Amino acid sequence: MDLRSWVDSLKKVDRLQEIDVEVDWNLEAATISVMSNRVARKGVLFNNIKGYPGMKLFGSTGCISTRKRKWETSCLLMGLPVETSRKEHHKEFQRRINNPIPPTEVAKAEAPCKEVIKMGKDANVFDFPVPYLHATDGGRYLSLQAVVQKDPDTGWTNYGCYRVMCIGPRKLSALLLPMQQGGAIFYQKYAARGQNCPFCIAIGGDHILFTTYVFGLPAGVCELDVAGGLRGEPMRVVRAETNDLLVPADSEIIIEGEILAGKMVDEGPFAEYSGYVHGRMKNPEFRVDCITHRKEPILPFACLTMSLDEDNTIQSTTIEQEYMITLKESGVRFVDIAQGPDNPNFHYGAVRDPDDICEMTRFAEEFFAHKLSSYHHWFMLSDPDINVDTPDRAYREFALNADPRRDFHVTDMDAFNNPLLFDTPSDERLKGINQSKVWIDATTGRKPKEQKLKKDQFECDFPETLQKKVKENWGKLGFDRPFEEIEPVDPDWLLKP
Amino acid sequence: MEYFIVEEMAREMENKFNGQEEVEVEVTSADDFVRHLVKAKIAKSLDILPNADKLWVRGDGTGFPMNEEPWGILVLEEKEE
Numbered sequence: 400m401d402l403r404s405w406v407d408s409l410k411k412v413d414r415l416q417e418i419d420v421e422v423d424w425n426l427e428a429a430t431i432s433v434m435s436n437r438v439a440r441k442g443v444l445f446n447n448i449k450g451y452p453g454m455k456l457f458g459s460t461g462c463i464s465t466r467k468r469k470w471e472t473s474c475l476l477m478g479l480p481v482e483t484s485r486k487e488h489h490k491e492f493q494r495r496i497n498n499p500i501p502p503t504e505v506a507k508a509e510a511p512c513k514e515v516i517k518m519g520k521d522a523n524v525f526d527f528p529v530p531y532l533h534a535t536d537g538g539r540y541l542s543l544q545a546v547v548q549k550d551p552d553t554g555w556t557n558y559g560c561y562r563v564m565c566i567g568p569r570k571l572s573a574l575l576l577p578m579q580q581g582g583a584i585f586y587q588k589y590a591a592r593g594q595n596c597p598f599c600i601a602i603g604g605d606h607i608l609f610t611t612y613v614f615g616l617p618a619g620v621c622e623l624d625v626a627g628g629l630r631g632e633p634m635r636v637v638r639a640e641t642n643d644l645l646v647p648a649d650s651e652i653i654i655e656g657e658i659l660a661g662k663m664v665d666e667g668p669f670a671e672y673s674g675y676v677h678g679r680m681k682n683p684e685f686r687v688d689c690i691t692h693r694k695e696p697i698l699p700f701a702c703l704t705m706s707l708d709e710d711n712t713i714q715s716t717t718i719e720q721e722y723m724i725t726l727k728e729s730g731v732r733f734v735d736i737a738q739g740p741d742n743p744n745f746h747y748g749a750v751r752d753p754d755d756i757c758e759m760t761r762f763a764e765e766f767f768a769h770k771l772s773s774y775h776h777w778f779m780l781s782d783p784d785i786n787v788d789t790p791d792r793a794y795r796e797f798a799l800n801a802d803p804r805r806d807f808h809v810t811d812m813d814a815f816n817n818p819l820l821f822d823t824p825s826d827e828r829l830k831g832i833n834q835s836k837v838w839i840d841a842t843t844g845r846k847p848k849e850q851k852l853k854k855d856q857f858e859c860d861f862p863e864t865l866q867k868k869v870k871e872n873w874g875k876l877g878f879d880r881p882f883e884e885i886e887p888v889d890p891d892w893l894l895k896p
Numbered sequence: 897m898e899y900f901i902v903e904e905m906a907r908e909m910e911n912k913f914n915g916q917e918e919v920e921v922e923v924t925s926a927d928d929f930v931r932h933l934v935k936a937k938i939a940k941s942l943d944i945l946p947n948a949d950k951l952w953v954r955g956d957g958t959g960f961p962m963n964e965e966p967w968g969i970l971v972l973e974e975k976e977e
Contacts, residue, residue, distance in 0.1 A: 531929060535959025537902070538929045566931045665902055665922070668959035678957040679902055825957070 400630065401511070401649035402697055405606035406457065408475055409442045414463055416441045423449045424456065424528040424539075429702040432458030436706045440465065444697070451528040457699040460543065460606065464712035466740040467789065472712040476607045477629060485788055486892050489720055492629070499620075500627030502634040502645065510637035510648035511693045512604075518640070522690040523568040527652060532702045533670035537679060539565045540669060543699040543709070545612045545622070546573060547599040547644050548581040548658075551588050556644065557581030558622040560612040563600060563685075564666050571600075571654070571685035572666040574677075577831055578773050578815060580618060586658050586683060595657035597642035598685060603651025603699060605630060613714040615721055615771040623647070641689045651696040655689040672743065674705035675821050680829070707740070715743055718771060722746065727893055729765045732758050734890045736778075737788040744820065746778040747787035751890055753844025763808065763838045772836070773817045779839040783890050797841040806840040858885060898926035899969055900952040903962055915939030918972065926952070935973040942968040 409415035416435060422428050422445045435443050436459050445456040463472040463481060470488045471481045477495070479488060507513050517523075529539040545558040559581045563573045575582035589596035601608075607629050611622035623645075627633045637648040641655045666682035701709040715738040722736050734749040746766070750759055759780055766772060781787060781796045801807065816827055816834035827833045857866065873882040901923050912919050915937055924931045939945045940963075948968030952961040 525928065525930065533959070537954060537959065538924060538931070565929070568930070570931070668954070668956065670959070676957070676959045678959075679904075 400605040400607070402457070402603040402606055402651055402699060405460070405476070406442070406444060406697070409462070412463075412475070412481070414441050415444060417444045417446055419446050421447045421449050422456075424451065425449075425531045426534060428456050428458060428528075428530050429532045429700070432700070432702050433704050433706055433708075435459045436462065436702075436704075436708050448528040453695045454528050455695070455697045456528055456530060457697050458702060459708070460609075460699050460701065461709040461712035464707065464716075466707055466711075469707075469712050469740050470716045473610065473716045476610065476713075478631075484886065486886075486889070488716075489723070490892075492716075492720060493724065495628045495631070496625050498628045499624035500631075500633050501621070502623045502627060502636040504645065505635050505637055505648050507637055510635075512601075512646065512648055512650040512653050513637065513640075513691050514694045516640060516689070516691045518689050520569070522654075522687050524565045524571065524654065524687060524690070525568055526690070527692075527696065527698055529565050529698065530700050530702075532700065533676075533704075535668055535670055535676050537564065537665070537668050541565065541571075541600065541602065542701045542703070543609060544600050544602040545608065545647075546582060547601060547646060548585045548596060549644060550585050551592070551594075553619070555619050556621060557585065558601070558608070558612055560609065562669055562671075564669070566664060566684075569656075569687040570664070571656075571687060572664050572682045573685065574666060574669070574680070575682055576818065578770060578817075589658070590660040590683075593660055595660050595686075597644060598656060598658055599639050599642070599644045599646045600652075600654040601646045601650045602653070603693075603697060604647035604649050605634065606699075608634070608647060609709075610713055610717055614717050615769070639689075640691060650693075651698065652690065652692040654687055655691075656685055656687040659684045659686055670704065671819055672703040672708075672710040673819065673821065674703075677819055678825070680818070705741075710743055711740055715740070718743075719746070721771060722766060722769060723893060725769050726762065726765050729761075731761050731765050733762055733893075734783045734888065735787050735893070737790070739790050744775055744777065746775060747790050747793045748778055748780045749783050749785050749787045749888070750780050750842060750844075751783055753782050753842030756840075756845060759838075759840060759842075760808075763836075766838075767810070767814065767836045773815045774820070776814075776820065776822065776834065777837050777839075779841050782842050782844075784888050786885060786888055789885070793841070797839060799841075800843055801839050801841045808838045808840070810836040858887070897949040898952065898966070899923040899949060899971075900926055900954045900961070903953055903956040906953040906962070909938075913938040913940055913967065915944040915968070920975065923951070923969065923971075924954075932971075933975040933977055934971045935975060937970045937972065939968045942966060944968060945970050 461472045541563040561573045611626045635648040636645040662684045663681040667679040671677040719738045739745040812833040814834040945968035948970045950966035951969040
């Protein structure tokens with residue numbers, strides 16, 4: 400499988416828009432892609448890029464999902480029917496990642512990403528239509544790729560998705576945040592020894608890889624093993640030309656080089672996944688030594704805005720499951736956890752027993768101890784019957800049940816602060832200090848019996864026979880939109896094999 | 897040609913942007929977004945440097961241009977880094 404297979408998959412389900420008229424890499428491709436995300440929900444393949452004959456851009460790559468069914472992109476990536484329920488998708492996803500398959504190394508002659516090889520001064524990132532994505536960005540950015548680095552102490556290779564700014568033909572930089580394993584920690588290990596850190600940037604390849612590049616996997620776990628598990632077959636990898644890193648052999652483009660020890664350059668501003676502009680920072684300089692690529696390469700990109708995009712459709716589905724797995728393994732008793740479809744920084748949980756404040760506190764402790772929670776400062780807990788994946792209902796619970804005097808739990812300012820979030824002063828964010836966490840108890844728990852509220856909705860207000868009759872006769876009554884059933888909450892679904 | 901420079905550099909070197917003094921600055925081309933280290937003369941008005949290219953100051957936090965009217969830059973020499 401490769402990126403072209405994903406393009407074909409979208410075409411088969413009529414979710415691909417091919418554009419043959421000339422489109423500019425300078426904002427125009429991104430503008431079309433964002434509007435497709437907003438209204439068309441189609442991937443966009445740009446076949447005719449101004450100034451780049453024979454090369455293609457591919458935007459809105461995670462377009463299948465909708466706000467109500469954000470796991471559908473993941474279904475198609477995993478070869479599941481898009482009609483698969485959230486429960487079945489998550490169960491299958493978790494089964495597959497628990498059965499990782501290590502990659503298989505292939506000879507360079509068998510690797511499509513080696514069809515063209517350019518070394519040294521012949522290598523130029525601007526030979527590719529790297530898009531200018533937002534009018535406020537400080538430069539052209541690669542946005543859908545893995546930065547590949549190896550831990551010099553353990554040999555563990557990390558594949559992480561970081562934004563990469565193209566500064567010159569052989570000069571790049573990337574946002575390396577302090578809590579990221581490969582990005583910052585490995586680089587700092589090399590820099591402390593006065594050594595440059597070898598890197599590769601892998602663009603394209605099996606699109607299921609992207610699911611793992613944004614996964615907050617535990618230290619020592621290789622993203623390619625997990626991708627193999629998700630795909631059900633090993634990823635094909637090949638050795639880089641100028642270092643010993645392994646990269647996906649079916650990638651469209653591989654950029655190789657070294658991150659220069661201690662040499663910092665201006666990186667940013669960049670309009671980030673949150674929908675806000677993240678300002679300029681000093682980040683390490685990447686020197687490009689070699690570029691290999693397929694003939695007529697396709698360069699995928701993600702133009703992240705406040706619309707439903709790859710961040711919501713691929714990453715969010717992955718992240719909520721990471722929390723599920725961690726909390727389940729820690730023995731926390733809960734029904735469900737979901738990331739907000741419109742707000743990747745807010746999570747919704749449903750607890751098993753709303754009267755058990757200790758269990759809710761444990762939920763909070765485990766959630767905020769997870770390394771990914773540096774991106775997530777808020778969550779809200781609801782009753783077990785609340786479907787937290789449709790947060791319009793959860794919002795109601797928040798407004799009705801959360802007592803401002805009692806139910807807002809705010810931690811001390813002792814958490815790591817994330818430069819990409821904007822709720823604290825910028826100097827604190829840049830230093831990574833003084834972040835608080837908040838969780839909201841929006842359950843009906845711990846109220847006197849006489850104050851317990853009776854819930855009021857279609858599924859519990861009307862006799863089952865009448866519900867059934869209305870459902871069966873819905874079309875006959877003259878309604879042209881299908882009857883919408885809300886899947887009942889199953890408090891044990893996470894525990895079932 | 898149009899260029900932009902980052903806000904911090906513009907603030908630090910502001911008093912040298914008089915159209916007379918030669919300064920060494922990093923500028924980004926607004927045509928292809930390639931960054932260059934150049935020796936140049938810079939003025940806060942195109943009237944002061946009539947044949948100059950346009951120069952915008954990009955806000956470090958917002959990414960928006962800080963100057964309502966373009967400044968002028970006369971690139972004298974591109975430097976090798």
